[in-house]
Amino acid sequence: MLAAKHIHKQYIQRHWFGPSSVTEAVNKVTLELRAGETVGLVGESGSGKSTLARCMAMLEPITEGSLTWNDKDITQISFEESRELRRNIQLIFQDPIDALNPRLTIERILTEPLYHFAIGTLQDRKHKARQAIERVGLNSDHLSRYPTELSRGQCQRVNIARALMIDPQILICDEIISALDVSTGAQIVRLLLDLQQQFGYGYLFISHDLARVMQVSHRIAVMYKGEIVETRASSGFHLEAEHPYTRSLLAAVPKLRSSAF
Numbered sequence: 001m002l003a004a005k006h007i008h009k010q011y012i013q014r015h016w017f018g019p020s021s022v023t024e025a026v027n028k029v030t031l032e033l034r035a036g037e038t039v040g041l042v043g044e045s046g047s048g049k050s051t052l053a054r055c056m057a058m059l060e061p062i063t064e065g066s067l068t069w070n071d072k073d074i075t076q077i078s079f080e081e082s083r084e085l086r087r088n089i090q091l092i093f094q095d096p097i098d099a100l101n102p103r104l105t106i107e108r109i110l111t112e113p114l115y116h117f118a119i120g121t122l123q124d125r126k127h128k129a130r131q132a133i134e135r136v137g138l139n140s141d142h143l144s145r146y147p148t149e150l151s152r153g154q155c156q157r158v159n160i161a162r163a164l165m166i167d168p169q170i171l172i173c174d175e176i177i178s179a180l181d182v183s184t185g186a187q188i189v190r191l192l193l194d195l196q197q198q199f200g201y202g203y204l205f206i207s208h209d210l211a212r213v214m215q216v217s218h219r220i221a222v223m224y225k226g227e228i229v230e231t232r233a234s235s236g237f238h239l240e241a242e243h244p245y246t247r248s249l250l251a252a253v254p255k256l257r258s259s260a261f
């Protein structure tokens with residue numbers, strides 16, 4: 001289990017003249033992610049969702065607070081140890097094509113994390129790539145292709161397959177369906193749910209779309225100006241949510257619902 005306790009993330013911008021400005025991107029956030037569970041994270045643009053995602057994936061240091069992995073404090077661990085731990089937590093981003101190197105074949109893209117972590121023989125790596133591409137609903141014919149020869153939805157499937165190559169426990173999905181049309185996005189969501197059922201992954205599912213988040217999550221956290229202002233079970237969320245920002249999001253859901261499903 002990955003747990004963030006009272007974490008802060010500040011960005012300090014130094015200016016040529018005048019005082020530096022400080023952005024409190026994440027403020028006092030406590031959040032737990034565990035295998036088999038989907039936590040939805042909603043909040044307006046600039047509320048700190050991606051910053052929190054990067055901090056929890058150990059891609060950026062936190063300013064204050066602590067991170068634990070299976071109750072072990074990992075806030076201050078060495079770079080080597082954090083490299084090993086990062087295998088357990090994979091991030092997938094919004095733009096499916098941008099995330100893939102256009103000069104590499106899909107097989108090379110998928111096996112890259114195995115080279116990085118020095119896992120397996122060449123044959124093992126090829127076998128794992130075939131397995132991963134099939135798990136995300138593509139087939140081994142796609143392995144010899146380049147990203148430009150695939151659709152956006154297929155590219156996002158490749159990004160998911162790449163994240164699965166090193167057997168993570170937690171996947172952080174930062175707006176991964178926002179750049180896709182509605183039906184392709186729905187297929188990707190279905191794929192995530194199938195993978196969770198089969199392999200027990202835990203997800204942090206970040207989205208602007210509360211209707212979608214309510215559909216896929218077990219728990220929902222609402223972020224507002226750097227803080228998580230409420231966290232609730234998805235069932236009953238629409239009745240129990242109290243924060244004014246959440247109520248305003250919910251007020252927009254019926255309209256979203258008719259266009260999203």
Ligand SMILES: Nc1ncnc2c1ncn2[C@@H]1O[C@H](COP(=O)(O)OP(=O)(O)OP(=O)(O)O)[C@@H](O)[C@H]1O
Nearest residue numbers: 011012023025043044045046047048049050051052
């Ligand atoms: N590298 C950085 N340097 C300075 N400020 C940053 C940096 N990254 C993010 N910020 C600031 O931190 C705040 C939170 O940004 P973040 O990208 O986490 O928001 P978000 O909720 O993911 O927004 P969106 O929904 O638009 O993706 C913003 O005010 C942003 O300008």
Ligand SMILES: [Mg+2]
Nearest residue numbers: 049050051174
């Ligand atoms: Mg973001």
